[in-house]
Amino acid sequence: MAWYKEWFGQDYLELYAHRDVEEAERHADFVEKVLVDGSGGSRPRAVLDLASGAGRHTAALRARGYRTLGLDLSLTLLTQPPPLPRVAGDIRELPFADASFDWVLNFFTSFGYFDNERENFRVLEEIARVLTPGGRFLIDLFNRDRVIAGLVPTETLELNGGVAEIERWFDQRTERVNKRIRIRAGGDERSFVESVRAYSEQEVTIGLRWAGLEHDQLYGDFDGTPFGPGSARLILVGHRPMEGAG
Numbered sequence: 001m002a003w004y005k006e007w008f009g010q011d012y013l014e015l016y017a018h019r020d021v022e023e024a025e026r027h028a029d030f031v032e033k034v035l036v037d038g039s040g041g042s043r044p045r046a047v048l049d050l051a052s053g054a055g056r057h058t059a060a061l062r063a064r065g066y067r068t069l070g071l072d073l074s075l076t077l078l079t080q081p082p083p084l085p086r087v088a089g090d091i092r093e094l095p096f097a098d099a100s101f102d103w104v105l106n107f108f109t110s111f112g113y114f115d116n117e118r119e120n121f122r123v124l125e126e127i128a129r130v131l132t133p134g135g136r137f138l139i140d141l142f143n144r145d146r147v148i149a150g151l152v153p154t155e156t157l158e159l160n161g162g163v164a165e166i167e168r169w170f171d172q173r174t175e176r177v178n179k180r181i182r183i184r185a186g187g188d189e190r191s192f193v194e195s196v197r198a199y200s201e202q203e204v205t206i207g208l209r210w211a212g213l214e215h216d217q218l219y220g221d222f223d224g225t226p227f228g229p230g231s232a233r234l235i236l237v238g239h240r241p242m243e244g245a246g
């Protein structure tokens with residue numbers, strides 16, 4: 001089974017517990033600053049939280065009055081409290097009509113999961129399809145060079161009643177950052193893989209253009225610092241051009 005169908009369950013939630021609601025609030029501050037203030041105060045009619053996980057961004061944005069819907073593949077994450085409007089679906093084939101959303105937001109490295117480049121870029125095509133002309137997108141990825149340079153090959157983490165042993169490596173042939181996670185808890189042992197294509201900013205911006213999207217700004221963090229070689233993140237913000245533009 002594909003790794004992304006197995007990994008995003010209870011063990012993921014525990015291992016990434018620091019990716020929490022407080023962090024999502026800071027991301028929502030950034031979204032408001034860049035997408036609302038930066039565009040003359042215009043507010044979206046409908047927002048898609050693409051690969052929404054347990055819904056921390058969906059909740060943060062809804063609390064601020066943005067009509068936001070989450071979409072994810074993991075039923076374990078989709079059914080976490082609180083109750084929120086969210087649907088099960090695959091990011092390669094969104095169950096929405098064309099031009100349904102004014103914003104599509106994709107937080108925390110939820111892109112580059114598929115082995116095949118065509119499939120990864122298909123996600124960008126789907127973002128373009130469901131955005132209204134002039135609609136905005138945000139894609140939040142890791143900074144490839146920084147992650148590869150700083151890769152910690154092995155690590156042991158204490159969990160609630162267990163331990164996680166993590167191996168990390170970069171595969172130059174496939175250009176992927178891989179992680180093997182072995183969890184031992186209560187006499188049980190489980191093993192998972194995480195494998196994400198490490199895209200450069202040029203590769204993603206070319207993919208965006210190919211899909212019919214334009215990037216406006218590349219940020220290196222959620223404080224709004226422009227992207228540079230040492231940035232923590234690669235946050236792409238852009239839009240779907242108006243019909244007939246360009």
Ligand SMILES: C[S@@+](CC[C@H](N)C(=O)[O-])C[C@H]1O[C@@H](n2cnc3c(N)ncnc32)[C@H](O)[C@@H]1O
Nearest residue numbers: 004008051052053072073074090091107108110
């Ligand atoms: C790293 S998590 C990020 C979740 C959320 N954006 C957040 O910041 O908490 C990646 C998410 O992508 C979802 N995902 C993975 N493959 C997917 C697919 N093919 N279609 C829809 N969602 C997918 C996972 O279930 C998981 O919730």
